[in-house]
Amino acid sequence: MITDDVIWQVINYNQCSFKAKTQTQTMCRNQYNITGLCNKSACPLAQSQYATILEEDGVLFLAIKTAERAHSPKRLWERIRLPKSYMAALELVDQHLQYWPKFIVHKCKQRLTKITQYIIRMRRLRLKARPKLERVHTKREKRDSRREAKAERAANLDKAIEKELLARLRAGTYGDIYNYPLQEYGKLLDKEEEAEEEAEEEAEEEGGMEFVEDLVDEEDEDLEEADYAFRAPDDADGDDSDVGEDGDEDEDEGARPTERKPRGKGQRGAAGAGARPPDGQPGAGAKRRRVNIEYEHELESEPRRALGR
Amino acid sequence: MGRLKPDVGNKLKRAELAFKDKANKKKEKKQRQIERRKEAEALGSEAPPKQVPKSLDTMREYDETVVQPDDEEVMGEDAIDEFAEHFTGAESKTLITTGHYTSPEIMQLVDELVDLMPNAEYRKRGTADLKPIIEGASERGYTMMMVVTSKAKKATGLWVVKLPAGPTAHFRMTSVRLRKQIRNHGRPTSHRPELVLNNFGTRLGHRIGRLFGSLFPHDPQFHGRRVVTLHNQRDFVFLRHHRYMFSETGQRAYLQELGPRLTLRLRSLQLGTFDTTHGLYEWHHTPDMDTSRRRFFL
Numbered sequence: 202m203i204t205d206d207v208i209w210q211v212i213n214y215n216q217c218s219f220k221a222k223t224q225t226q227t228m229c230r231n232q233y234n235i236t237g238l239c240n241k242s243a244c245p246l247a248q249s250q251y252a253t254i255l256e257e258d259g260v261l262f263l264a265i266k267t268a269e270r271a272h273s274p275k276r277l278w279e280r281i282r283l284p285k286s287y288m289a290a291l292e293l294v295d296q297h298l299q300y301w302p303k304f305i306v307h308k309c310k311q312r313l314t315k316i317t318q319y320i321i322r323m324r325r326l327r328l329k330a331r332p333k334l335e336r337v338h339t340k341r342e343k344r345d346s347r348r349e350a351k352a353e354r355a356a357n358l359d360k361a362i363e364k365e366l367l368a369r370l371r372a373g374t375y376g377d378i379y380n381y382p383l384q385e386y387g388k389l390l391d392k393e394e395e396a397e398e399e400a401e402e403e404a405e406e407e408g409g410m411e412f413v414e415d416l417v418d419e420e421d422e423d424l425e426e427a428d429y430a431f432r433a434p435d436d437a438d439g440d441d442s443d444v445g446e447d448g449d450e451d452e453d454e455g456a457r458p459t460e461r462k463p464r465g466k467g468q469r470g471a472a473g474a475g476a477r478p479p480d481g482q483p484g485a486g487a488k489r490r491r492v493n494i495e496y497e498h499e500l501e502s503e504p505r506r507a508l509g510r
Numbered sequence: 511m512g513r514l515k516p517d518v519g520n521k522l523k524r525a526e527l528a529f530k531d532k533a534n535k536k537k538e539k540k541q542r543q544i545e546r547r548k549e550a551e552a553l554g555s556e557a558p559p560k561q562v563p564k565s566l567d568t569m570r571e572y573d574e575t576v577v578q579p580d581d582e583e584v585m586g587e588d589a590i591d592e593f594a595e596h597f598t599g600a601e602s603k604t605l606i607t608t609g610h611y612t613s614p615e616i617m618q619l620v621d622e623l624v625d626l627m628p629n630a631e632y633r634k635r636g637t638a639d640l641k642p643i644i645e646g647a648s649e650r651g652y653t654m655m656m657v658v659t660s661k662a663k664k665a666t667g668l669w670v671v672k673l674p675a676g677p678t679a680h681f682r683m684t685s686v687r688l689r690k691q692i693r694n695h696g697r698p699t700s701h702r703p704e705l706v707l708n709n710f711g712t713r714l715g716h717r718i719g720r721l722f723g724s725l726f727p728h729d730p731q732f733h734g735r736r737v738v739t740l741h742n743q744r745d746f747v748f749l750r751h752h753r754y755m756f757s758e759t760g761q762r763a764y765l766q767e768l769g770p771r772l773t774l775r776l777r778s779l780q781l782g783t784f785d786t787t788h789g790l791y792e793w794h795h796t797p798d799m800d801t802s803r804r805r806f807f808l
Contacts, residue, residue: 330639330641330786330787333786341797345684345775346684348744348746349684349685349746349773349775351744352743352744352745352746353743353746353773355565355566355567355743355744356741356743356748358748358750361708361739361741362706362737362739362741362750362752362754362763362765363754363762363765365708366706366737366754366756366763367756367760367761367762367763369704370756370760370763374732375732376732379756379760381759381760
């Protein structure tokens with residue numbers, strides 16, 4: 202028809218509001234356009250006989266425009282609902298566009314295929330669980346990281362863990378893996394000693410009998426025992442010279458500590474051996490004169506100790 | 511903070527004065543502390559009680575759900591809840607996987623998590639969806655499942671799912687430090703570790719504690735001296751992994767970190783297994799819950 206040419210002249214060389222020019226080609230925004238391109242054969246405005254496929258909410262329509270209805274825009278497009286089945290829809294398109302230009306029939310079928318495929322894809326994507334994207338709350342993140350750092354400092358983790366482990370150790374969770382009797386053992390010993398001392402004191406107070414075996418002071422006696430116990434006959438000479446230089450007061454002080462921890466510890470012998478003169482040298486400033494040592498003491502040490510205890 | 515010396519015009523002078531002022535205050539504070547200590551020593555047993563510093567923990571808002579040790583209701587619930595089987599001797603078996611996209615960093619973290627938990631196995635996620643994986647894992651006898659999610663090669667989340675019937679906990683994961691990044695780290699042995707769960711006080715915390723508890727076996731090998739700690743402080747759960755050694759006197763425990771080190775923060779606890787569309791939530795954190803800095807949920 203003549204109007205088609207006129208319209209296309211206007212569209213092509215003048216203004217068309219549906220025309221969208223890109224760098225490579227010119228596109229068409231009209232929803233009835235069958236290819237999306239701006240050219241004469243695919244222009245829904247410049248073609249009085251035209252057909253296309255439309256999709257509305259997943260339902261397909263074949264839309265047909267004929268010259269006979271051109272005078273009434275309201276009834277210009279005939280819409281035929283296409284069945285859901287792709288094959289049936291194709292048949293229907295063939296039926297309605299039986300003697301139409303090959304170009305339009307072909308493009309309609311192409312469009313039908315494309316739309317059917319994208320509907321299937323849409324459905325599949327809807328059904329599939331997809332990750333929901335969330336924005337990053339920078340302010341909250343910063344605030345939380347600050348609070349985390351403070352909480353970590355407040356937690357004092359290493360100490361908390363150590364405390365818990367030690368609590369478990371004390372509670373006996375580890376059974377006999379660890380043998381830490383030292384402290385407890387020491388405490389127990391202390392307690393027993395205290396109890397014994399108390400018992401002795403009580404006995405004294407009550408006026409019980411007491412055996413005093415010798416005039417010799419118990420402390421001194423202990424010292425002597427220590428000395429003898431440790432003094433090997435060969436190093437006796439070396440010891441002598443040392444002590445002579447040190448003087449008497451030193452001698453006394455050196456000897457005292459050994460008296461306080463009389464039994465059970467290695468210190469006793471060591472200190473005694475270093476500081477004690479062998480034959481009870483008389484010191485000028487000594488508080489107390491030493492009794493001459495009789496060698497029998499050594500022999501008697503065992504029964505005495507038992508008594509003293 | 512405003513100016514400490516607002517009336518001095520010269521900036522340098524003002525700064526100098528402010529600095530002196532601050533130093534003086536510090537000195538005075540120290541002095542007060544010393545005096546207080548002396549006073550306490552002098553008074554002996556009659557000394558005023560030692561001052562406890564105010565902190566968010568001591569000033570925490572009252573929470574009526576804090577579990578008391580002799581709460582019969584809680585004990586009864588513990589006996590029948592989803593984790594009860596693990597607390598009566600059933601062995602746990604954990605499946606660890608990642609999101610769809612992983613990176614060497616994430617895989618390293620997963621490796622270390624596998625080392626951390628005995629009976630844990632890694633399975634490649636690929637493109638598989640989580641729901642069928644959960645079903646399959648339940649059928650194969652796994653009791654727990656963990657999913658490490660990540661973004662831009664950084665671990666950002668952790669899902670812990672109890673199989674086969676839930677619950678599902680979702681944590682945000684931050685501050686991940688792998689073994690290599692920890693100074694003086696050791697290498698873990700394959701002994702079953704001990705577990706230390708600290709400060710899971712409320713009902714929700716109790717439940718989360720039990721969730722973590724069922725990830726680990728309950729018969730640790732004490733001679734391995736491995737300890738895994740999950741310490742909750744102000745709703746941040748700190749995961750640490752150490753080897754310990756008691757001092758000769760048994761008065762101290764020395765720790766060597768084995769890694770990984772990370773922080774978890776609970777986002778949601780869901781009834782049932784993973785379901786983001788129709789899942790029911792026991793607890794879900796929303797920003798409007800953060801009404802106060804002193805309000806904590808675990």
